[in-house]
Amino acid sequence: MTTIDLLGYTPDSKYNTSVAYFSMEFAIDQSLKIYSGGLGFLSGSHLRSAYELKQNLIGIGMLWKYGYYDQVRDRDNNMVSTFIEKDYSFLEDTGIVFSVPVHSTTVKVKAYLLKPETFCSAPLFLLSTDLPENDEVSKSITHRLYDPNEATRIAQSIILGIGGGLLLEQLNITPDIYHMNEGHAVPLNFYLYSKFQNLEEIKKRMVFTTHTPEVAGNEEHDYALLKEMSFFYHLQDHEVKHILGLEGDKFNYTLAALKFSGRANGVSKLHGEVAREMWGAYDGICEITSITNAQNQHYWQDATLAESIKTGDQQGITARKKEMKSLLFKEVANQTGKLFDENVLTLVWARRFAAYKRADLLMHDWDRFLALLKQTEHPIQIIWAGKPYPEDTGANKIFNDIISKTKSFANCAVLVGYELGLSDLLKKGTDVWLNNPKMYREASGTSGMTAVMNAAINLSIPDGWIPEFALDGENCFIIEPASKDLSEADRDVKETANLMDVLEQKVLPTYYQQPEQWNAMILKAIDGVIPEFESARMAKEYYEMMYDKTDLS
Known part of the structure; x- marks a missing residue:
């Protein structure tokens, strides 16, 4: 120049x-x-x-x-x-x-x-x-x-x-x-x-x-x-x-x-x-x-959390994570009138809203989804957010169907206004960042990187950037993809089952029964993301x- x-x-x-x-x-x-x-x-x-x-x-x-x-x-x-x-x-x-x-x-x-x-x-x-x-x-x-x-x-x-x-x-x-x-x-x-x-x-x-x-x-x-x-x-x-x-x-x-x-x-x-x-x-x-x-780490990572990570202060990490969850839950209450609990595992699905990203995959087996919401041994809270293209009638219908289907559940919330500010709140306040697109359709999927920077664990299909990062069970949880030989509908059925298996048998038990392992996964995930997936x-x-x-x- x-x-x-x-x-x-x-x-x-x-x-x-x-x-x-x-x-x-x-x-x-x-x-x-x-x-x-x-x-x-x-x-x-x-x-x-x-x-x-x-x-x-x-x-x-x-x-x-x-x-x-x-x-x-x-x-x-x-x-x-x-x-x-x-x-x-x-x-x-x-x-x-x-x-x-x-x-x-x-x-x-x-x-x-x-x-x-x-x-x-x-x-x-x-x-x-x-x-x-x-x-x-x-x-x-x-x-x-x-x-x-x-x-x-x-x-x-x-x-x-x-x-x-x-x-x-x-x-x-x-x-x-x-x-x-x-x-x-x-x-x-x-x-x-x-x-x-x-x-x-x-x-x-x-x-x-x-x-x-x-x-x-x-x-x-x-x-x-x-x-x-x-x-x-x-x-x-x-x-x-x-x-x-x-x-x-x-x-x-x-x-x-x-x-x-x-x-x-x-x-x-x-x-x-x-x-x-x-x-x-x-x-x-x-x-x-x-x-x-x-x-970018400086933009996305919470400064107080970053300091605790830097000094190895596990108590500080845990305390700040609860504070960040509380900030997110104020927005949940503001938009939906639902009060979430900082001590309950919170799962978030949030990104650009398109059908292939399958925001509603959790619901494909409705009876199993209901059982997940109602069980009390390992309680869960779920939040959805995202922006469909305004003229994408199919994606807009999925979004509003999720609102309708979850309206009566106190532990489910759908948020609107998904821009940088809400994205920041969600990534800082979630425990588990869910990513379940149709395989080979997600070019990168960087939202999971910034969730990790804020002490969240990825639960993901191994698409986009995830294979370059993932150590299943060590820094994330992987949803096994279905065989490519299956029809698209059958792949959805199989991957729904795989998602629910991982959530019920690995994610929730680790969070509630093995907090030390959960904390170790968080630290290993952060080590895997920074600096490798930092934009410098x-x-x-x-x-x-x-x-x-x-x-x-």
């Missing part, structure tokens, strides 16, 4: 390579609601660790006027979505306004800056089209994160990618590396092609992180619509197909990103294998390696493995 004054943020000389990091969402602080879930949590921790390490990196994202959505309850206690305008006095208006072609319109874009010192993150520029000089359609581009309208979603990628490239030009910044965090920013490559007129020159500068094996996470649209929307900047669709060696009527963001990039990565070792299997048969894609996601390691690996210019030249 050349002439920008980074407002007191002076990069360390160890990180000479300058990086522009493009992401559709960043979870930096509870007050800045421009994220939906794991992708944002990851990019937020990346920027926090980049700041702590003083890496030569800036973020480029979007300023969502209504955020993702606000999660509230209706009069019947069901979860509903509402959209409330957000105002952020702590963002600096850079005064930079520039034009981006979208469809048949020239859209004006303004850039705002989140200064590094505000929330201790690397500099973050946020783009908005909600300007008086734009028409209402153009204004709406940056209203809702992941807008359900197809044309609006495409326009959002144009603003992030092409708009982000034009912003860097306005700032007189020429980064050594452009990093696409997911495929949303892929139009950036068409902007760069207008400058370099050469695919190989782009590959020298472009890296890409893919986050999901889910079809919905690998966006694609018709070429005709993308061309009409100016997605390809100054290129025609037949030129795009020729340059990238693509065929068919659909343009896939992930595939194009893999062809434009010099290097790409999955977000866990297992996900790297899955990604190579998904995309490896295509010609012209770059190497896909793995850099496992991680989370991840941020360093990106510089070592992805931003090394010698390998890209």
